[in-house]
Amino acid sequence: MKASSILVLAAAAALVLVLAHEAEVSMAASAVTCKPTELNPCIGAIxxxxxxxxxxxxxxxxxxxxxxxxxxxxxxxxxxxxxxxxKVVTACGVSIPKC
Structure with a gap:
């Protein structure tokens, strides 16, 4: 197989992985009900x-x-x-997105 064919296949595979991850994130985000009161257990730490x-x-x-x-x-x-x-977000291993 030519090197260019291998690169095309690798790029296609990478694209599939990225799209699958984004679909997973979108599904997870749509399943969440955004209620700030859900963060009440964090008020003391914050x-x-x-x-x-x-x-x-x-x-x-x-x-x-x-x-x-x-x-x-x-x-x-x-x-x-x-x-x-x-500090709380970092301690919990969560990142703050760039919005």
Whole structure:
């Protein structure tokens, strides 16, 4: 097989993987109900900077597809972007998206 054919096949395989991942993310995001009150177990950690509880981290991971929506809302922006919130998000292994 020619090198160019191998490159085309590799590019096609990579594209399939990317599209499959995006479809998976879209399905996961559509299954989430964006309710900031779901992050109530994190309020203590966000306000004090304390280590988040396992329940808080579970809720952060569940609500992470909603972060852009929260960031765009002035009433909820601090839930995700305050310095302590960033510590909680990082401690939970969640990333804040670029919105």
């Amino acid at each position: 306000t004090s900077g304390a280590r988040p509880s396992p329940l808080c981290c579970t809720k952060m991971k569940q609500q992470s597809p909603c972060f852009c929506q929260y960031i765009k809302n002035p009433d909820y922006k601090k839930i995700v972007t305050s310095p302590n919130a960033k």
